[in-house]
Amino acid sequence: MAHDIKVSVKNMVCPRCIMTVERILDSLSIPYNKVELGEIFMPQVLSDETSDKLKHELQKTGFELIESRVHKIVSDVKLAIAEYLENTTDRKMNLSAFINNRLAYDYSYLSDLFSNIESKSIEQYFIELRIEKVKELIVYDQLSFTEIAFRTGFSSVHHLSAQFRKVTGLTPSHFKNIRSVKRKPLDGI
Structure with missing residues (x-):
């Protein structure tokens, strides 16, 4: 088990807790090697989506994932x-x-x-987050590109347009016209 990923779980105090956590893992089809009091040993790191589902299901039964520092x-x-x-x-x-x-x-x-x-x-993440905010503001169709550039911290519409094109492959105007490029959820960035 030296290669296992250990996930800590708060509020596990008895053998029934272990069985409950195992049932939750099985119901979510999450592979695990062993469950002990306060710990789950897994063969791989969970995706953010799977981790969120596990957190939600554990919370329903009074348990809580302890996130790593x-x-x-x-x-x-x-x-x-x-x-x-x-x-x-x-x-x-x-x-x-x-x-x-x-x-x-x-x-x-x-x-x-x-x-x-x-x-x-961090900078790449920030740029992606800014572009998602720009997409949101374009879709709302309440601000000009100049106002959107100001609100999202771009120095000019030209700078906004260059970054937008670099990330999405489209100009903001083209995005506004087609609106077929889906926005990403913020936790998907």
């Missing part, structure tokens, strides 16, 4: 990035300084950690 930090970075995008007044400082103000870690550590877990840099 690393995944919690990455989640906190994502929340800080989303906050930065939504809060136009804090854009006087750059993204790395904003994240440093929100989290008690050195930015280079956070950047390396984020890249290792997400397989993309």
Whole structure:
């Protein structure tokens, strides 16, 4: 079991808890090697979607997944990035300084950690998040491209258009006209 992935579960206190967790894993078709009090040993890391389903089912029975410290930090970075995008007044400082103000870690550590877990840099994630926000605002059809550029922190409509095309392969105008490119859910970025 040296190669197993260990997932910690809070509130498991008896053999019935083990059986309940095993039933949940079986019902979700999640492979596991062993369940012990407070721990599940799995042959592989769960996808975010499967992990979310497992969390939901465990919570129904009073159990709770204990997220690893690393995944919690990455989640906190994502929340800080989303906050930065939504809060136009804090854009006087750059993204790395904003994240440093929100989290008690050195930015280079956070950047390396984020890249290792997400397989993309913080900056790439931020660009993708911004483009999804732009898509949302285009679909709402209430703002001009200039207003959208300002609201999402682009220096100009030209900069917005260049980034949008780089990520989606379309211009914002073309996206607005066809609207066939589906938006991604934020947890899918």
